[in-house]
Amino acid sequence: MDRNQEFPNTTPRPEEELSLLKKIWRAPSGWNFITVVNNEYIGIFYVGTAFLFFLLAGVLALLMRTQLAVPENNLLGQDTYNQIFTMHGTLMMFLFAVPAVEALGVLILPNMQAARDLPFPRLSAYAFWAYFAGGLAFFCSLFFDLAPKGGWFMYPPLTSYQFSPGDNSDFWLLGIGFIEITAIAAAIEIVVGVLLNRAPGMSLDKMPIYCWAMLVFAGMIMVAFPAVILCTALLELERSFEWPFFVAEKGGDPLLWQHLFWFFGHPEVYIIFLPAAGAVSMIIPTMVRKHLVGYRLVVLALVGTGFLSFALWVHHMFTVGLPQISMSYFSAASMAVSVPSGIQVFAWIATIAAGRLKLTVPALFTLGFLFIFVLGGLTGVMVAIVPLDWQVHDTYFVVAHLHYVLFGGMVFPLFGVFYYWAPYASAKPLSEKLGRWVCGLMFIGFNTAFFPMHITGLLGMPRRVYTYSAEVGWDTLNLVSTFGAFLIGAGVLVFLIDLILNFRPFRPEKAGNVWDAGTLEWLPSGDYAMRSIPIVESREPLWDQPNLAEDVEAGRYYLPGAPTGGRETVVTSPIDARPLYILPMPAGSWYPVLAAFGTAAFFLLLTVKQVVPALFFGVFAVAMIIRWVWDTDPGPTHPPVDIGGGITLPVYVTGPMSHSRWAMVVLMIVSASLFACLIFSYYFLWTVAPGFWPKGGDSLPDVAYPLAAGGLSLVSSAAMAYTSRALKSNRFWKVRLSLLLAVPLLIGALLTELWGQWQIGLRPTDSGYAAIVYTVISIQGFFITVAAIMGLYTFARSVCGLINRERRATFDNTMLFWHYTVVQGLIGLALVHLSPRFLG
Amino acid sequence: MAAALHFVTNTLRMLSGLLIWAAHFGIVYIATALVCARGFQELKWFGVGVVAWMVAIATTLAVGGILVVLVPAWRDLYRRSSWSATPAFIDWMTVAFGALALLAIVWVTLPVMLVPIC
Numbered sequence: 001m002d003r004n005q006e007f008p009n010t011t012p013r014p015e016e017e018l019s020l021l022k023k024i025w026r027a028p029s030g031w032n033f034i035t036v037v038n039n040e041y042i043g044i045f046y047v048g049t050a051f052l053f054f055l056l057a058g059v060l061a062l063l064m065r066t067q068l069a070v071p072e073n074n075l076l077g078q079d080t081y082n083q084i085f086t087m088h089g090t091l092m093m094f095l096f097a098v099p100a101v102e103a104l105g106v107l108i109l110p111n112m113q114a115a116r117d118l119p120f121p122r123l124s125a126y127a128f129w130a131y132f133a134g135g136l137a138f139f140c141s142l143f144f145d146l147a148p149k150g151g152w153f154m155y156p157p158l159t160s161y162q163f164s165p166g167d168n169s170d171f172w173l174l175g176i177g178f179i180e181i182t183a184i185a186a187a188i189e190i191v192v193g194v195l196l197n198r199a200p201g202m203s204l205d206k207m208p209i210y211c212w213a214m215l216v217f218a219g220m221i222m223v224a225f226p227a228v229i230l231c232t233a234l235l236e237l238e239r240s241f242e243w244p245f246f247v248a249e250k251g252g253d254p255l256l257w258q259h260l261f262w263f264f265g266h267p268e269v270y271i272i273f274l275p276a277a278g279a280v281s282m283i284i285p286t287m288v289r290k291h292l293v294g295y296r297l298v299v300l301a302l303v304g305t306g307f308l309s310f311a312l313w314v315h316h317m318f319t320v321g322l323p324q325i326s327m328s329y330f331s332a333a334s335m336a337v338s339v340p341s342g343i344q345v346f347a348w349i350a351t352i353a354a355g356r357l358k359l360t361v362p363a364l365f366t367l368g369f370l371f372i373f374v375l376g377g378l379t380g381v382m383v384a385i386v387p388l389d390w391q392v393h394d395t396y397f398v399v400a401h402l403h404y405v406l407f408g409g410m411v412f413p414l415f416g417v418f419y420y421w422a423p424y425a426s427a428k429p430l431s432e433k434l435g436r437w438v439c440g441l442m443f444i445g446f447n448t449a450f451f452p453m454h455i456t457g458l459l460g461m462p463r464r465v466y467t468y469s470a471e472v473g474w475d476t477l478n479l480v481s482t483f484g485a486f487l488i489g490a491g492v493l494v495f496l497i498d499l500i501l502n503f504r505p506f507r508p509e510k511a512g513n514v515w516d517a518g519t520l521e522w523l524p525s526g527d528y529a530m531r532s533i534p535i536v537e538s539r540e541p542l543w544d545q546p547n548l549a550e551d552v553e554a555g556r557y558y559l560p561g562a563p564t565g566g567r568e569t570v571v572t573s574p575i576d577a578r579p580l581y582i583l584p585m586p587a588g589s590w591y592p593v594l595a596a597f598g599t600a601a602f603f604l605l606l607t608v609k610q611v612v613p614a615l616f617f618g619v620f621a622v623a624m625i626i627r628w629v630w631d632t633d634p635g636p637t638h639p640p641v642d643i644g645g646g647i648t649l650p651v652y653v654t655g656p657m658s659h660s661r662w663a664m665v666v667l668m669i670v671s672a673s674l675f676a677c678l679i680f681s682y683y684f685l686w687t688v689a690p691g692f693w694p695k696g697g698d699s700l701p702d703v704a705y706p707l708a709a710g711g712l713s714l715v716s717s718a719a720m721a722y723t724s725r726a727l728k729s730n731r732f733w734k735v736r737l738s739l740l741l742a743v744p745l746l747i748g749a750l751l752t753e754l755w756g757q758w759q760i761g762l763r764p765t766d767s768g769y770a771a772i773v774y775t776v777i778s779i780q781g782f783f784i785t786v787a788a789i790m791g792l793y794t795f796a797r798s799v800c801g802l803i804n805r806e807r808r809a810t811f812d813n814t815m816l817f818w819h820y821t822v823v824q825g826l827i828g829l830a831l832v833h834l835s836p837r838f839l840g
Numbered sequence: 841m842a843a844a845l846h847f848v849t850n851t852l853r854m855l856s857g858l859l860i861w862a863a864h865f866g867i868v869y870i871a872t873a874l875v876c877a878r879g880f881q882e883l884k885w886f887g888v889g890v891v892a893w894m895v896a897i898a899t900t901l902a903v904g905g906i907l908v909v910l911v912p913a914w915r916d917l918y919r920r921s922s923w924s925a926t927p928a929f930i931d932w933m934t935v936a937f938g939a940l941a942l943l944a945i946v947w948v949t950l951p952v953m954l955v956p957i958c
Contacts (some may be wrong), residue, residue: 329865331951336943573847575843575846683870
């Protein structure tokens with residue numbers, strides 16, 4: 001039988017097809033290289049920058065360990081030590097761990113799913129450059145005695161204006177808040193990318209485990225990160241304007257910070273761990289040449305961990321005096337989460353047992369990970385037991401536990417990943433010989449450094465002390481720990497040498513599938529990803545579909561060329577991965593890069609109270625973003641495209657399957673999570689300080705104010721709905737008029753509510769109650785500002801003839817965000833006006 | 841439209857066990873915090889404290905809710921004569937998430953019988 005008949009497209013392909021594909025996807029050269037958006041380039045920049053922060057944080061760790069090597073050391077002063085340990089923890093958690101796993105997702109996911117790129121490549125570029133510029137500037141605060149010094153979890157009141165004057169804490173609050181926003185941008189990219197950009201046939205049950213892990217990871221970011229964004233905003237408001245959220249004598253409570261921070265902070269551990277676990281689930285089957293045992297159970301474990309990890313935050317607060325039964329709920333949940341973690345560990349062990357493990361460097365790192373992470377998990381169960389936690393709270397036992405979990409659960413797999421996926425990105429694989437040294441030094445160094453800390457902790461050594469007396473008996477253990485830390489440093493140094501000697505990225509030729517792995521990222525690829533998009537029939541298609549690589553390379557599968565004359569990829573349905581439409585993709589551009597630098601400058605200048613220059617850069621960043629998105633929503637400018645196999649796909653869609661609609665829905669979930677945390681904060685402050693709440697309706701604004709604000713909001717939403725109807729019949733003047741009407745209505749709703757509170761004499765500095773009421777208004781004000789900008793932007797596009805009945809994705813997204821803003825505003829009004837009347 | 845709706849309904853069904861667990865956890869935690877903050881922990885009905893009642897009711901509803909989704913998914917899984925892999929996968933996940941959620945709910949509920957309330 002003719003082999004051509006088995007495939008969607010016949011071969012040989014026209015000669016010019018491949019050269020056109022290469023030309024369209026080629027990375028820009030010269031200065032314009034900085035505008036590159038291809039995932040393999042941005043992914044490597046991203047991983048490289050995250051690794052740079054790992055090195056910087058590692059140097060800080062060595063400084064700390066040198067300081068603690070001997071008692072009564074005076075190498076670092078107390079203040080410097082405080083800045084260094086805060087910066088170490090902050091860099092590791094916020095600037096290394098999360099960005100590193102996001103970066104790997106950006107780098108690997110498109111090829112693993114046989115997409116040409118993730119759906120919003122410019123968003124990835126924006127997130128990367130903002131992180132790069134903002135992160136480096138944040139780190140440099142260390143050289144100007146401006147680094148934060150309140151510990152990586154920055155507990156108030158220590159970090160509030162009274163005990164931390166100056167700009168140090170502001171650097172943390174604004175810097176990290178901003179970095180989290182870029183993390184959310186990357187999460188949106190990953191969620192939409194995993195759900196809509198998979199190879200045809202790669203249904204949910206055939207999705208590589210790594211894709212599942214990244215999906216859960218991004219979903220967790222959507223829910224967890226808004227909590228830290230909110231609490232950093234609250235503390236910054238307290239520091240800058242004295243809104244007393246955390247001041248007990250004014251009806252605030254420092255525990256509010258701890259609740260919000262740890263609602264983010266504990267899932268953060270799993271946010272970091274799950275992608276690493278996903279990678280381990282890719283490495284082990286390759287190294288034993290067997291399918292992963294218990295695929296469904298591992299998916300269950302990933303998703304289950306993602307959920308259960310949100311019920312653990314209070315186990316960081318067992319010593320703050322909560323009700324005993326509440327602590328028991330969290331103690332039980334902390335133990336319950338070990339069930340899905342255990343499932344994964346047993347699945348890996350069973351997979352190893354099912355085959356014969358090749359002891360390559362990635363496999364060695366994986367074994368090191370299993371040993372260390374299991375020990376960390378066991379001490380995790382120990383500290384989940386309330387009485388033991390009381391004993392070891394804030395001692396070096398906890399330092400040991402968290403490093404066993406994080407270093408074991410993330411850094412070891414990550415180094416395994418570096419060795420495993422280097423041939424995917426580099427012309428040469430990394431050295432097996434040097435890699436064994438790296439793994440050995442790091443493994444021995446890690447256990448030498450951190451195992452003794454369990455004992456120093458049990459002997460009573462508190463965390464964060466910059467020195468200690470010789471009489472307390474901690475000196476030998478600390479010296480051993482310091483020796484171990486330098487062994488880890490030596491391992492990392494050998495790794496750097498290996499990188500210099502062997503890592504050759506951005507080359508047309510790649511080392512390729514040196515491990516004989518089974519998943520699609522190992523297909524031959526160029527800047528355009530793969531030559532044609534295959535049909536997937538199993539979880540390891542390279543193992544189960546003979547000649548797949550050759551057939552893909554010959555262009556026998558879908559979309560072998562560039563039929564629209566530009567970049568494009570195939571969007572598939574989220575459950576069973578059926579081809580739905582062609583997504584035109586943007587090439588490189590300066591606008592995301594400039595917008596990123598503008599955003600970073602805005603936040604950093606605001607930190608040092610340079611308000612006018614900050615505003616200038618803020619406006620600049622918004623202008624660049626508007627210019628960048630102006631080119632999106634191109635409309636149905638190209639007729640449907642034949643991708644092969646008799647499938648003809650539209651090049652533009654609107655409605656529920658539009659990828660931009662999915663991104664907007666993700667953004668709304670993030671927003672809803674933030675608002676839910678705000679509602680929690682409101683009721684939390686009411687619970688702890690009811691005396692500051694108005695009694696009944698007497699000291700509240702007249703009901704006419706919320707009724708008017710709610711009415712104006714609803715009318716603005718109705719105007720948007722009317723605009724939608726008018727757009728369906730292309731009645732453009734009605735579209736523009738109703739858009740222009742909706743904006744002032746929504747702003748009027750905000751001003752009405754603000755005036756209602758202001759005219760009764762309530763000021764945000766009065767009490768925790770007043771501060772949280774004005775925060776509800778402020779956050780709604782932020783959403784209304786964004787909605788108004790979107791409304792005016794949509795109006796401008798309408799005036800320019802860029803919106804009509806067929807070309808309406810921009811309008812649909814504006815309308816969706818508008819309705820969300822109105823619903824959130826109505827809930828906010830009910831919260832602020834009904835709660836005191838019913839609960840007061 | 842059909843693909844989006846298919847995704848939303850299937851995802852909600854698949855994750856229903858874990859979503860119910862999250863709701864149960866939130867309710868028992870918040871209810872207990874309010875009772876303790878307002879000093880209502882001594883209230884009793886038929887000799888059983890108010891927190892125990894609240895947790896018992898929430899747990900009964902949660903377990904019932906999970907079983908309502910889990911049982912049909914279990915039946916679909918084993919009665920389907922000819923199935924494609926994906927729907928079977930979704931049914932399996934629905935059952936498995938439900939079972940994990942049941943375990944977590946029971947585990948979180950147990951301390952009410954063992955530990956002082958406030």
